[in-house]
Amino acid sequence: MMALMLAGNDSEDDKLVARARGGDRAAFARLVERHYDFIYRVAYRRIGRQADAEDIAQDVCVRLGKAIAGFRGEGRLTTWLYTLTLNAARDHARKASREHVKAAAYAVHALSEAAIADSSDDATEALWEAVRRLPAKQCEAVLLVYGEGLSHERASDVMGCAEATVSWHIHEAKKRLKVLMADRAGEG
Known part of the structure; x- marks a missing residue:
C-alpha cells in the first residue's frame, strides 16, 4: 500500500535526488523526511525491535547521504532504499551476533518489544x-511481498x-511458518 503511494511521487523524488546530488542539503533533508517512515517500517519488520529499527533507519540515512551522488536513477528510489535498508x-544483525550479549540483550529486547505501541x-x-526467525532471504522475501x-x-x-527465486523463498517460508506457528500454538 505505502509502496504504491510512494510510486506516484517518483517525479518529485527524481527532482530532489538531482538537487541533492548537486549538494543541495535542503533537497537531501526533504528526501530523508519523505522516506524516513518507509525506511523505519522496513527495518522494523526485518528486525522486530523498535530501538534497532531506529538505529538502522538512521544508518540508512547516513549511507544515503554518502551514496546519493552514486544513485544513477536507473530504478526507483524506493527500490534502492529497500536495498540500502535490507x-x-x-x-x-551480523554486528549484534558478534557482540555475544546473549542473556542481557535478550532481556532488554524483550522489554523494548513489550513497550512497542503497535495497533496490530x-x-x-x-x-x-x-517471519523474523526465518532464514534471511526467506524473511526478506516475505517482508517485501506480504509486508510491503x-x-x-x-x-x-x-x-x-x-x-522465480523470490517465489521459491516465499514457498519455503510458508512451509517453515506453518511449523513455527504450529509449535507456537502447541506452547500456548
Missing part, C-alpha cells in the same frame, strides 16, 4: 516474530535475484 539490517493484534505480531505489498518481480529487483 543491507543495513543484515549488517546490524497479538496473532499478527506473533506471525511477524516467526511488492510484486514478486519488484521484490526480485530489490533482492537482486530472479523472480
Whole structure:
C-alpha cells in the first residue's frame, strides 16, 4: 500500500535526488523526511525491535547521504532504499551476533518489544516474530511481498535475484511458518 503511494511521487523524488546530488542539503533533508517512515517500517519488520529499527533507519540515512551522488536513477528510489535498508539490517544483525550479549540483550529486547505501541493484534505480531526467525532471504522475501505489498518481480529487483527465486523463498517460508506457528500454538 505505502509502496504504491510512494510510486506516484517518483517525479518529485527524481527532482530532489538531482538537487541533492548537486549538494543541495535542503533537497537531501526533504528526501530523508519523505522516506524516513518507509525506511523505519522496513527495518522494523526485518528486525522486530523498535530501538534497532531506529538505529538502522538512521544508518540508512547516513549511507544515503554518502551514496546519493552514486544513485544513477536507473530504478526507483524506493527500490534502492529497500536495498540500502535490507543491507543495513543484515549488517546490524551480523554486528549484534558478534557482540555475544546473549542473556542481557535478550532481556532488554524483550522489554523494548513489550513497550512497542503497535495497533496490530497479538496473532499478527506473533506471525511477524516467526517471519523474523526465518532464514534471511526467506524473511526478506516475505517482508517485501506480504509486508510491503511488492510484486514478486519488484521484490526480485530489490533482492537482486530472479523472480522465480523470490517465489521459491516465499514457498519455503510458508512451509517453515506453518511449523513455527504450529509449535507456537502447541506452547500456548
